[in-house]
Amino acid sequence: MIPQNFEYSAPGNLRDALALLAGGNAKVLAGGMSLIPLMKLRLAAPEHLVDLGRVADLKSIREEGGTIRIGATATHYDIESSPLVRGKCPLLAEAASNIGDVQVRNMGTIGGSIAHADPAADYPASFLALEAQVRIASAKGERTVTIEQFLVDALTTALEPGEIVREIIVPVEPANAGVSYQKMVQPASGFAIVGAAARVRKSGGKVAFVRVGVTGLAAKAFRATGVEKLLEGTSGSPADVQKAAAVVSDGADANTDLHASASYRLQMAKVYTARALTQALSRAS
Amino acid sequence: MRPETPGMASRRPSRHLIFNAFCHNIIDRQKADSMKRKINLTINGKSFTDEVEPRMLLIHYLREVAGFTGPHIGCETSICGACTVALDGKAVKSCTMFAVQADGREVTTIEGLATNGQLHPVQEAFWNEHALQCGFCTPGMIMTSKQLLERNPHPTEEEIRHGIEGNLCRCTGYQHIVNAVKAAAAKAGA
Numbered sequence: 114m115i116p117q118n119f120e121y122s123a124p125g126n127l128r129d130a131l132a133l134l135a136g137g138n139a140k141v142l143a144g145g146m147s148l149i150p151l152m153k154l155r156l157a158a159p160e161h162l163v164d165l166g167r168v169a170d171l172k173s174i175r176e177e178g179g180t181i182r183i184g185a186t187a188t189h190y191d192i193e194s195s196p197l198v199r200g201k202c203p204l205l206a207e208a209a210s211n212i213g214d215v216q217v218r219n220m221g222t223i224g225g226s227i228a229h230a231d232p233a234a235d236y237p238a239s240f241l242a243l244e245a246q247v248r249i250a251s252a253k254g255e256r257t258v259t260i261e262q263f264l265v266d267a268l269t270t271a272l273e274p275g276e277i278v279r280e281i282i283v284p285v286e287p288a289n290a291g292v293s294y295q296k297m298v299q300p301a302s303g304f305a306i307v308g309a310a311a312r313v314r315k316s317g318g319k320v321a322f323v324r325v326g327v328t329g330l331a332a333k334a335f336r337a338t339g340v341e342k343l344l345e346g347t348s349g350s351p352a353d354v355q356k357a358a359a360v361v362s363d364g365a366d367a368n369t370d371l372h373a374s375a376s377y378r379l380q381m382a383k384v385y386t387a388r389a390l391t392q393a394l395s396r397a398s
Numbered sequence: 399m400r401p402e403t404p405g406m407a408s409r410r411p412s413r414h415l416i417f418n419a420f421c422h423n424i425i426d427r428q429k430a431d432s433m434k435r436k437i438n439l440t441i442n443g444k445s446f447t448d449e450v451e452p453r454m455l456l457i458h459y460l461r462e463v464a465g466f467t468g469p470h471i472g473c474e475t476s477i478c479g480a481c482t483v484a485l486d487g488k489a490v491k492s493c494t495m496f497a498v499q500a501d502g503r504e505v506t507t508i509e510g511l512a513t514n515g516q517l518h519p520v521q522e523a524f525w526n527e528h529a530l531q532c533g534f535c536t537p538g539m540i541m542t543s544k545q546l547l548e549r550n551p552h553p554t555e556e557e558i559r560h561g562i563e564g565n566l567c568r569c570t571g572y573q574h575i576v577n578a579v580k581a582a583a584a585k586a587g588a
Contacts, residue, residue, distance in 0.1 A: 149455075149476075214479070
């Protein structure tokens with residue numbers, strides 16, 4: 114389990130990091146929780162690694178104009194333990210606290226996770242429910258895309274050679290909102306067999322706002338707009354939740370692997386979507 | 399002696415090929431040497447400086463270069479947690495990071511927990527509660543349990559089980575390990 118040799122750079126600031134990556138041959142090392150296992154199996158054999166671990170200003174978590182901006186190398190532990198994230202974007206804190214195990218959360222980063230785009234990763238469900246944006250940087254400049262534009266396919270993102278994820282931008286959650294992330298966990302790896310993230314708001318006894326993101330089910334995570342439409346405007350009763358959650362798998366091309374068949378995943382997606390909606394509704398005021 | 403058939407001679411690598419392979423081997427080694435980087439880190443309070451290939455995993459550096467064989471190599475696939483050490487106070491799986499990433503940082507292995515011959519409270523609790531059988535997972539299990547209690551001094555049983563889920567034990571069924579973490583928490587709180 115020894116990776117192929119490579120050249121290693123550990124720049125101290127973002128400008129140097131982007132300059133090193135500009136050639137397009139180097140691969141970014143963030144927390145390494147996905148990349149290093151791939152390198153050990155020699156499924157990945159980059160010739161040059163640029164370690165972002167020493168780029169200080171890439172780790173910050175801050176509030177700005179109704180949004181929370183999370184630097185790419187903030188670890189899952191930084192996020193789950195951040196008073197700002199816990200208080201103002203609890204869905205993201207909940208998702209982060211459910212990733213892998215404590216050792217993985219201590220090293221793994223939000224930017225690394227989303228740039229790897231594993232179809233069973235936890236974050237994408239929450240990012241979709243939060244309608245997050247991804248700020249991308251390269252030596253040539255910056256651009257910001259929506260999470261739906263960013264996630265192209267399994268292990269494929271909108272990142273071009275030389276580009277890195279700089280920040281994830283999520284909205285500050287209104288105090289009356291209820292959120293929940295529920296996942297069926299694959300016990301050895303901690304990945305989601307299916308995971309559902311829900312955000313709801315109530316107004317005048319009715320469900321006024323619903324966002325649902327689903328991960329693990331298909332090649333890429335998706336927003337379940339069918340579920341949202343069915344639940345919005347209802348009283349949010351258990352029957353309403355069941356009816357809405359029942360359409361979550363409609364049109365999904367479900368994954369099959371040794372942990373769960375496609376038909377099992379399709380069924381579990383409904384169950385976990387209903388659980389996430391139920392808990393989110395119980396937390397909304 | 400049997401005369402050589404013409405075919406056999408042609409199957410033998412020519413001197414030219416052998417020489418070529420020999421040169422490439424030297425070039426590869428020189429390339430690997432030129433990629434080597436100097437690292438300086440603190441392990442259990444002692445400073446270490448070495449030249450390592452960037453691909454050397456931290457667990458291999460700790461065990462084979464620095465001589466700390468307490469952290470174990472179990473699954474080598476980031477799952478079992480036997481290689482867990484603390485990096486700047488945070489539990490990490492040392493099979494899933496490169497030694498160069500630890501440059502300038504502080505590593506604590508199981509060897510660094512006891513002070514002046516006095517076991518760390520978590521080590522003592524593992525001893526008292528019989529929280530091990532074969533002992534292979536124990537160094538990692540203790541490092542993770544220590545992290546858990548630092549962040550949450552009074553965990554519930556559920557929080558303990560959640561806290562150690564990155565460490566596998568194939569002997570105990572976890573019950574005595576959970577008891578040991580509870581005992582260490584109770585002792586610290588007493």
